[in-house]
Amino acid sequence: MFGLTRVRPRRLGRAAAALSAGAATALLTAPGAAAAVPESVVGGTPTTTSAYPFVMQVTDASGKQFCGGTLVAARKVVTAAHCVAGESAGGVRVVGGRTNLHGSDGRVGKVSGIWVDPDFTDAASGSDVAVLTLAAAMPYTPAPYVSAADTSVYAPGSTGRVLGWGTTAEGGGASEQLRTATVPVMSDTGCADAYGSDFVASDMVCAGYDSGGTDTCQGDSGGPLLVGGVLAGITSWGDGCAQAGRPGVYTRLATFSDLVTAQLGS
Numbered sequence: 167m168f169g170l171t172r173v174r175p176r177r178l179g180r181a182a183a184a185l186s187a188g189a190a191t192a193l194l195t196a197p198g199a200a201a202a203v204p205e206s207v208v209g210g211t212p213t214t215t216s217a218y219p220f221v222m223q224v225t226d227a228s229g230k231q232f233c234g235g236t237l238v239a240a241r242k243v244v245t246a247a248h249c250v251a252g253e254s255a256g257g258v259r260v261v262g263g264r265t266n267l268h269g270s271d272g273r274v275g276k277v278s279g280i281w282v283d284p285d286f287t288d289a290a291s292g293s294d295v296a297v298l299t300l301a302a303a304m305p306y307t308p309a310p311y312v313s314a315a316d317t318s319v320y321a322p323g324s325t326g327r328v329l330g331w332g333t334t335a336e337g338g339g340a341s342e343q344l345r346t347a348t349v350p351v352m353s354d355t356g357c358a359d360a361y362g363s364d365f366v367a368s369d370m371v372c373a374g375y376d377s378g379g380t381d382t383c384q385g386d387s388g389g390p391l392l393v394g395g396v397l398a399g400i401t402s403w404g405d406g407c408a409q410a411g412r413p414g415v416y417t418r419l420a421t422f423s424d425l426v427t428a429q430l431g432s
């Protein structure tokens with residue numbers, strides 16, 4: 167069943183991808199099995215881009231948000247490869263400083279370049295990382311990101327913070343306001359127990375509670391997993407949202423840190 171969740175996004179294109187993957191999973195879930203899913207990011211609280219100035223909306227040219235991203239330099243935004251693979255720079259915008267989806271504040275940035283990890287095929291195979299280059303600098307403080315050697319952030323039980331405008335329940339609607347939640351980093355063993363061979367430990371890290379209830383969800387992809395205020399992961403995939411035994415899966419950014427750094431010069 168993970169096959170559908172991960173393959174559909176690329177066939178449907180990003181906006182449809184982010185919002186339909188949950189529905190696809192829901193259809194495959196036994197009736198009643200998803201009924202315990204509570205509110206927001208799932209299980210989160212509202213926050214602002216003033217509190218998290220590096221959190222960016224990734225939108226289409228008409229301003230419709232379909233993913234999140236993290237400003238890591240004045241003109242560089244880290245997001246998920248599955249959000250932007252196959253897109254042309256002219257069809258993507260980055261919006262900073264805008265807490266509400268339908269606000270008009272903040273800054274709309276045109277994208278002049280899209281780098282997608284050349285090994286990326288689909289989120290459940292790994293390498294789900296991309297860097298957007300902006301035509302002009304964003305006037306917001308970037309987030310620090312993990313170095314290649316920085317593996318301590320993935321210690322099981324570390325507190326991760328996730329952020330986004332994604333759906334507040336599996337199969338639900340997008341959140342008008344930016345939301346955030348904390349989720350514990352899970353051990354590789356725990357993640358492999360949940361996802362079997364779909365979990366690629368070199369490229370991914372899981373976060374979430376064994377009992378579920380709090381998670382990222384469709385539309386949050388590309389946004390940050392912060393550990394100790396440092397960007398450590400990118401929202402990538404999951405089986406449904408916030409279900410027990412089905413943690414969120416994040417790109418293990420330390421693995422791709424040097425590749426990201428190599429993009430900062432251009």
Ligand code: ARG
Pocket residue numbers: 183184185187332381382383384385386387388401402403404405406407408413414415
């Ligand atoms: N693939 C989704 C997106 O494009 C993110 C899903 C995260 N799912 C989860 N259970 N944490 O927005």
